[in-house]
Amino acid sequence: MNKQTTLIIGASSAIAKALAAQVIADPDAELVLVSRDVSYYQSAEFEHAKLVRVSDYQEAEIGLAVARIQRATESDIARVFICHGVLHNDNCQPEKRLEDFSAASFTEIVSANTITPMLWLKSLMPILTGRQKCKVVVFSARVGSIADNAIGGWYSYRASKAAMNMLLKSAAVELARRAKNIKLISFHPGTTDTPLSKPFQRSVPDGKLFTSEFVAEQLLSIVADTPVDGTASFLDWQGKTIPW
Template sequence: MNTHAPLAIIAGFSSTIGRAMTQQLLDRGWTVLGFSRRPVDLHHDNLLQIAIDFTDEASIEMAAGFARDAIASRKQTPDLILETAGILHSEDVKPEKALRDMNMDAFLKVFQINTFGPALIMKHFLPLLPRQKKAVFAALSARVGSISDNQLGGWYAYRASKAALNMLIRNAAIETGRRNKNAVIVGLHPGTVDSPLSKPFQGAVPEGKLFTADYSADRLLSVLETLTPQDSGELFAWDGERISP
């Protein structure tokens, strides 16, 4: 692995957007530590894949320890930490259209992946951010997690899990900013990306608003380049728009 290249840590890099962001960073000459629950068919001299279970704090803590050891051996701190795991639906989870559709098992599963997992990633990985230079932690959130932007209702668990994630990001930014003035901690809205997550709902997407993963990844990375510590705690869309909570 190239010890002189900028270093990124990506948790959940097996997701569609996570993989696209990993590939783009590798293409730009970065070194990537990629954490995921399952192996990814992506091979590169500057990519190191590590297993992680986002539902198990011991696994997350172990992964952070691995990253810490890798950082120490390289004598290089990360420039970017990304959290890109997420769930909207699965075989046993469907976005709710009405109150009567809600159930506890689905809520727990959605929150476990979209909220609790990222919270524990922040707990164990944010201390890896350097203090002597700008470094970014970003988690994939969603515009539908904005309370003020919600005009349609529905999708109770998903909306609530992302709204909670946005609050966690704000909290972490405030706390981290007290001791690390160079940290940038933000949420990212990738737009509607052509992926298994969006597949059942693509029919309602306006023309020109269904993005490829590569396009979304490129735009998100461009947005991250422009952010400063003054932007910490906010949610930004793929086009740089600041989204209200």
């Protein structure tokens, strides 16, 4: 079988690390990892992976990183995982009520969760378009589903993921004309034990807090089973469709 490259962007994410470990275990896999912090990957386990460190996710830096990815890649890119996601940080907390909404934190969350993945999609297009089937997974969240929003709250995070979903739907319409080899998947991992969910894990029912390893295994099998069909899919960790 021909070698194929997997590209993981935002590789310091806990789920990204589990994905990378499962990909690198396949001796035929080629792996390129992009992050602001690649220190986790400087171990014997990842000695064959190509590391691309970025200083930030401004458009110019993403453009330079894509050139480095192209130079580091020896086979066609068949899978891309774009893992960025911020729910809380030193400046932002998910809103419980309207009064918590702030322009500054909304801007920061949308920048990380929506603009950055979209800039990657735009900048990678020239190197993904071709004959090789390529599946691009952008990490989303069920709370980004407008149809499924029964409990409200988390205004900025929800809106950032809903906006990302809309961008993917629009991009899929364009790619069905321009780049039929590319499949876009918006993926909800389920509540997973990572720094992102840590402060919110108390309310998770027993058995519903997943390990990153479990989610990575599910995702790799979902990606393998999802056909390239000219549409965007919004899928959960079971491979079930989520309403947009």
